[in-house]
Amino acid sequence: MNTKMKKEYVIYKLSEEMKKATRIDNELFTKFDVKRGLRNEDGTGVLVGLTKVGNVVGYERVPGGGLKPIPGKLFYRGYDVEDIAHNMMKEKRFGFEEVAYLLLSGHLPNKEELSSFGELINDNMPLEQKTKMNIIELEGNNIMNILARSVLEMYRFDPDAESTTSDILMRQSVELISKFPTIIAYAYNMLRHATHGRSLHIRHPNENLSIAENFLYMLKKDFTKLDARTLDMLLVLQAEHGGGNNSTFTVRVVSSSRTDTYSAIAAGIGSLKGPLHGGANIQVVDMYHHLQENIKDWNSVEEIDTYFTRMLNKEVYDKSGLIYGIGHAVYTISDPRALLLKELARDLAREKGKELEFAFLELLEERAIEIFGRVKNNGKTVSSNVDFYSGFVYELIGLPQEIYTPLFAMARIVGWCAHRNEELNFEGKRIIRPAYKNVLDDVAYVPIKKR
Template sequence: MKKEYIIYKLSEEMKSCTKIDNELFQKYDVKRGLRNEDGTGVLVGLTKIGNVVGYERIPGGGLQPIPGKLFYRGYDVEDLVHSTIKEKRFGFEEVAFLLLSGRLPDKEELAGFLELLNDNMPLEQKTKMNILELEGSDIMNILARSVLELYTFDPKPDDNSRDNLMRQSIELISKFPTIIAYAYNMLRHATFGRSLHIRHPQENLSIAENFLFMLKKDYTELEARTLDLLLVLQAEHGGGNNSTFTVRVTSSTGTDTYSAIAAGIGSLKGPLHGGANLQVIDMVHHLKEKIKDWTNVDEIDTYFTRMLNKEAYDKTGLIYGIGHAVYTISDPRALLLKELARDLAKEKGRDKEFAFLELLEDRAITMFAKVKNNGKTVSSNVDFYSGFVYEMIGLPQEIYTPLFAMARIVGWCAHRNEELNFDGKRIIRPAYKNVLDVAEYVPLKKR
């Protein structure tokens, strides 16, 4: 029997054996995707790290949409961002300190923490060479493999004591920018035939500045500050987002840090999670071509109606970058990013494109409500603007999702540390209801 036929036959049988009637989920009160009927997440744990707020409960148990808020260790992210912008400094390192320690650093502590991060940015020579030798066009895959390889160079890879977890956290936060920059430069060389540039991280630069230096050498101050803002906004998003929950699930088994973080990378890579920014930028490029007059509301509304009715673009019925699992009226990350995106568009002479994006955002929300007519309140999410911002900074699409990982490694480490250190910890072990009848075994010779 040919191998191709065996695979085909097994694939056909997989189609039937994986089918489960939808009514069974209601019959057994199963929360698909760990979601309640009202769309909220099933409460599975407690945390003191991040808080994502998009609605409030009203008497009677209903949900009332409210402007979105994001808190890091109790601090409003808007306050953290506006403070760094006002003081013209970089904020990602301060946020990393806050999420790891639970408190804000003073000036001396922040300087020492930045120095510690810089000290840990260079890679072991073997790790560096292995990245340069890795084949593949997917930087997320290379990042995951590189993280697993770091296990072999760690003198205490399986030690889950507090001191060791903090050391590993700092080293991972420091090394992610270097791994991603080197991996892309190797991809650029091997796949596109460009010159290979390996630039070592510099002292006294922020993580955002060092990343841009290692990736492309030249950058403007506004580019670095905008990237820093994106890192701040994507550093943490509660314990329920898929990749962070993945890290907590694997960490609850007591496995090593590198295995848990590699699992988180695999989760973030998915197009329904961290890969969403690529879908937005592809959609926007498509709309730039299809919409003849970028200021014509009727033309935009007509095309969005066709998209929502699965008649245009990829015919999924989705407008990418619109809607979120928690945020309703607004995503605070999108609002904050939009502030700097406007300034960056002016610097780059792309004001017309930014105005088009703003109009798309407004009309997408309006047409979603009109066409879907389901009473659901939606807003743009951070992905709606992040791809455009990356593009203006001059960053290639291959690293959009890895940049998300470069920010979220902070939240992953904070949640892993919390999972392993709170009192009464237990392995995360939910249940699945089996809905198949018991079968009688038939001996091989009688089948």
């Protein structure tokens, strides 16, 4: 056996032994009342902390301990996001900066405060020259990894990187929110140049543009006002989603050790990168294109129902038994983000001449919910989630799939910072340290000569 084969055999043997060592019977979780994934038996999240940042509502408890599905609500600092979004849509103005100010400070800004905050954001958008050059020189096709590395790079240029005083935390928050759009735009243009041989464009942020406009300007220069307003709304809707979502909880867990801001945020990026969290909209887009190709009559309820039934029975598409974009851990009757995004998606489809595609997606949404209930027959109420329309919207704007998840991070950095700041500033701080029940019996040590 040559050296290469020997190494491969050792890895194979270890992996097979790992499979045995990591197997835990499901019955043991019930026996010891362990909340898998920090979820209760009814699917709700285990309460592990208190927050004043955001709130996600999808059900209410009824006498006897049961859950009653209700229309979904999302609150930022006590304000209903639907009220925030509809006001912005009515006035046709950009709102991500306003939401960022609200989540960071705890109150809505007046005109003067918002204007000063916008100037501060724009002042901090340009990158350090070394960071810019590192992005250009980085190889690889995953922009989330480049984003995480660039965040860690920011540590080098912060003279107070280890400080956790409130003023330093706020400065770091503003700088991260400001620089995420620039990092992502530059990283994609580098990827486009290296992978597809396209021209390399490095456009400096424009101080007269909003965050959404600046991102599109740095990414591809040409865009419509509705493109920018729709992207802005997506950022608004994804800026925060309570402390229990995986990436925000990750940021809070890491922050509770009192590590630096950049390490905590890089950990959040790593969490969001996972396909069970931030990558869901890509799965919805792929599924949508598959259905476009495999359903002959886009208006046929019968044909769509049949195909969805086969999908749920693991017979077609990726055979996962899932309809992507349907269902949520908290929302039941409706996801307020999906409802709001759907309004803008309809306008955008009209502008781009994609009304037929939008009508097809809308019918898919209706039938998926119906068929899910019919096939699963488990009494669970489900609705579409924000991912059902976000990927479609990104495509209409002309954004590549490589930046779908980074765009999620560009929005959620606001919530991450708000939760980190809360974690480090409230009284009675404790490192987050849950427990695991060991289910293996004690074993006597065997000397190596006797093994």
